[in-house]
Amino acid sequence: MAMNLTTLLIVWLVTAISLWLISKLPLGVEIDTPGKVIISAAVLGIITTVVKPILKLVFAVPNLVTFDLLSGIFTFLIAVVCFSLAAWLVEGFRLRYGLWSAILGAFALTVINNLIYKLLGV
DSSP: OOOOHHHHHHHHHHHHHHHHHHHHSTTSEEEOSHHHHHHHHHHHHHHHHHHHHHHHHHTHHHHHHTTTTTHHHHHHHHHHHHHHHHHHHSTTEEETTTHHHHHHHHHHHHHHHHHHHHHHTO
């Protein structure tokens, strides 16, 4: 699926808003400044674009073996890995409770992004 510039900017903005909201929740996801939120959203988008297909390939065999019964779990684990990598790469984006913050943050990001997209009608 090819993305045009407008779509890319909407995704970036929605992710940034979602990350900002998540940083206000008691999940242990901390982002220092609004500028860091914007950078974190961009880094997370790049990581997801690059790493997600690689991890899907890695998890292809377990998905086949389990007949896609666990594909939702593998997809979520990929989201947690991408979220963690973004926090590791961006100074000022921290996961206070480590893996737990990554799990809660990735879950919250999915939920909040979906709610915003529904509100936007996208």
